Amino acid sequence: MVDDKKLDPFDTAQLFINKHFPHCQGALLAGSVVRGESTETSDLDLVVFEKNLSISYRESFFEYGWRIELFVHNQISYKSYFLSDYERARPSMPQMVVEGVILKDDGMISAIKEEARKLLEKGPKEWSAKTIVEKRYFLTDSLDDFIGCNDRAEGIFIAGILAELVSEFVLRVNKRWIGNSKWIVRSLKAYDVEFAHDFVSAFDEYYKTSEKLKVVQLVDRVLEPYGGRLFEGFSNGKE
Structure with a gap:
């Protein structure tokens, strides 16, 4: 019993x-x-x-x-x-x-x-330069999907993936531990309280109003020190 x-x-x-x-x-x-x-x-x-x-x-x-x-x-x-x-x-x-x-x-x-x-x-195992390039590409790909999406239902889930990718990127390039679910925000706060606030604010605005600008600016802000968005010229597995 x-x-x-x-x-x-x-x-x-x-x-x-x-x-x-x-x-x-x-x-x-x-x-x-x-x-x-x-x-x-x-x-x-x-x-x-x-x-x-x-x-x-x-x-x-x-x-x-x-x-x-x-x-x-x-x-x-x-x-x-x-x-x-x-x-x-x-x-x-x-x-x-x-x-x-x-x-x-x-x-x-x-x-x-x-x-x-x-x-x-x-701290966690450091990302290699090759890994950073790959992550830039996949983050750019998700951002492009987000920007081009005109379907609210699809956009909700693209935004979720984008949030995970951008949080992972900013934490890993700064040699910090990551998390999932509620630990995404907790890990970001442990790294930088101001950035965590901006991160939550950007996605919160999108979920409430469908306005994408803050999310796009946030992703570009994270990518900029590492060369910005990446599409043309990316290659993986080619000999």
């Missing part, structure tokens, strides 16, 4: 670990609750380290009135997730480890937290 009475999040996390992982080597509570940003729909993110685990896994629960997202690793598997996050520039696992409140520790958590902290400070 599911208990739908919502307990204190930190009490819930401790009860959950004691119940399901009483012999684990370490456990952390992370996510919006720890950051003081929780809402009615927030869940609890728990990172658990099990010495004898053969393979890492993720699992979801509903207990003590909370949705619980569980990320279970052994003492080695988390490293591959750190590397993957570094390569894709989305630091999900390192961020959870750094911000996580310790629920249990047999002496390994401090070293893992330090490893995660150093990775976050280092």
